[in-house]
Amino acid sequence: MNKDHIELGHGSGGLLTRELLDELIFSTFSNEQIDQKHDGAILPMSGHVVMSTDTFVVSPIFFKGGNIGELAVNGSVNDVAMCGGIPRYLSLAFVIEEGLPVADLRKILESIRHAAEKSGVQVVTGDTKVVERGKGDKIFINTTGIGTLHPKAHIAMQRISKGDKIIVNGSLARHGMAIMSEREGLEFESEIVSDTTHLNTTVEALLDRFGNDIHLFRDATRGGVAGVLSEIATDTAKGVFLKEAWLPLEKQVEAACEMLGIDPLYVANEGVFVSVVNGAIAGEYVEALRSMEGNEDAAIIGEVTETKPGMVILESKIGGKRVVTPLIGEQLPRIC
Amino acid sequence: MKYLEEYRNREATEVFLKKISETVTRPWKIMEICGGQTHGLVRNGILELLPQEVQMIHGPGCPVCVTPKSLIDMAVQLMEQGVIMCSFGDMVRVPGTSKSLLQAKADGGDLRILYSPIEAVTVARENPDREVVFFAVGFETTAPANALSVLHAKKEGLTNFSLLVSHVLVPPAMEAILEDEFCAIDAFLGAGHVCAIMGMEAYFPIAERYKVPIVVTGFEPLDLAEGIYMAVKQLEEKRVEVENQYSRVVKREGNTAAIKVIEEVFEISQREWRGIGPIPDSGFRLKEAYADFDAERKFQVRSNTSEQASGCIAGEILKGLKKPHECKFFGKECTPAQPLGAPMVSSEGACAAYYHFSGNLIKN
Secondary structure, eight states: OOOSBOOGGGGSSSHHHHHHIIIIIIHHHOOTTGGGOOSSOOOOOOSOEEEEEEEEOOSSSEETTEEHHHHHHHHHHHHHHHTTEEEEEEEEEEEEETTOBHHHHHHHHHHHHHHHHHHTOEEEEEEEEEEOTTSSSSEEEEEEEEEEEOTTOOOOGGGOOTTOEEEESSOSSHHHHHHHHHHHTOOOSSOOOOOOOOOHHHHHHHHHHHGGGEEEEEEOOTTHHHHHHHHHHHHHTOEEEEEGGGSOOOHHHHHHHHHHTOOGGGSOOSSOEEEEEOGGGHHHHHHHHHTSTTOTTOEEEEEEESSSTTOEEEEOTTSOEEEOOOOOSSOOOOOO | OTTTGGGGOHHHHHHHHHHHHHHOOSOEEEEEEEHHHHHHHHHTTOGGGSOTTEEEEEEEEOHHHHSOHHHHHHHHHHHHTTOEEEEOGGGTTSOOSSOOHHHHHHTTOEEEEOSOHHHHHHHHHHOTTSOEEEEEEESTTTHHHHHHHHHHHHHHTOSSEEEEEEEEOHHHHHHHHHHSTTOOOOEEEEEHHHHHHHOSTTHHHHHHHHTOOEEEEOSSHHHHHHHHHHHHHHHHTTOOOEEESOTTTOOTTOOHHHHHHHHHHEEEEEEEETTTEEEEEEEEEEOGGGGGGBHHHHHOOOOOOOOOOOSOOHHHHHTTSSOGGGSTTBTTTBBTTBOSSGGGTSTTSHHHHIIIIIHHHHHO
């Protein structure tokens, strides 16, 4: 491409669009489907199909541990996986603000290609729009993931029952705090790195082994673990009991939360998911998780109870109890 | 995390909780002044671990909660006039007469949430053709940094930076509470971080005049348990003293460098407290020498709003006369998403703290 920045013309459907598609998009994602250059993709699938869509508007678009591109791939891949699906294909749509450096777009596309490869999905269709300067924020990305249902998956809120254990696959709040420290220009002794990753290989291995004993998967993105647990408590009309001391947290993440007056339970994650599993296999399940790369900090953090229906109760480190409510609006730092 | 984990230790905290139970012989009402302490008590579930004789009353020490509507209205007006409004995070959701700062932002205003007033000076430097106003709310704790921002701006010769000041002071508020004829408070936990700045001198005459023990206390579970124990012990032993639980941070004379900066820039003035009303000599305003940095004088913004009766009982809650869940609106018409009064907004506010952490437990 002989332009350094994205212009309105790149979204006009004319020659510039053609150039953008040919030189950046098609060449990056070449595969049997996308090479057809149809208006859409014709996919060879049978049985139950799992589908999920998500839009990504993160700022800054580049942060420690990743960028908006891999976030967009992992987000939809993970949502399909959380339904018990094995993700296969991805659609990819951009809303680009006029003026975005082409070099940035290349970097993002490269991350998308890499993340798609790692999670084993193909980008098969997409769209590019350009909006006037000031009408967007550099780049927004929408992806839709499509996959087939794992034969052993039986993921449903209704299957959650008393005595089920609640398990997370890794330490909490890394993504949100990486973004926040980037925005605030905070430096810590060791860097806080986003946990963005694809969860489908982990989930597939868990389903292979524990199938029916897994009652729910939910990724703890916006709203954090507290958001997921509140949903579980409300939707099942059962209680959720947590222990603060059991929550896995990295030291520097804990310090950043402390400094900014933020509760890690509400902070967004991009590689953490909550499993609700049959209590009888919970120990074995955590061991299995911990042996998988990237899930070494997996931990049981609580259990499902019949008492306090609809509520999430957390036992603090000193043994007091409090209610964990869902986040209201944005989490705002306190004055002092 | 050093200096935090040690003070969140379960066994050590239980030692003091046990001592409280062993020492107490009759009901006592203890007010924690500071919103940070209220937050710590509810977040860690300490209230339910205390013996029933010890009742904690949640004081007015939440800066967001006591900032009057009129000041928020002025901030909204300034945003509508096109200034860049800079604010601490939890101030932005507090409702003014017609809207909060966050709503003013949604309507097109330029609002920046910052962690330090010094950052606002940077914003002013980077936007020389815009007016930048920092909403300087807070108790004595935030005063040094706010004062310093003015000194920085002056040194740099910035003429587009000013403060909208709503600074309040702890000791006059304590006296106003103690003067109330219905006041039933037996002892105070003094606000640790306020005393870290200002020292403890102001509290000796209050303790003596009103015969009320004051224990300057920190914010972690162990601090709070120890502070409550020290207060109960004084009450049971019929002593009236100013004690310092938070000695790892608070010196009797305070932080003299910080006090010097405050005295350079601010002077004592009357302030209106949301829910309580005007209290003489209860806050700071910018000195005449720094009038150029005073947004109220610079922009001639005026607010004619007076506190309207919304049915909110914030005043009684801030004075410790009622508990949040004794309000008929609590958790129904008034929630953190739709607050009727300020104590429901800030997570330090007594109502929000109850709502988030223990409100539902109490109701059931």
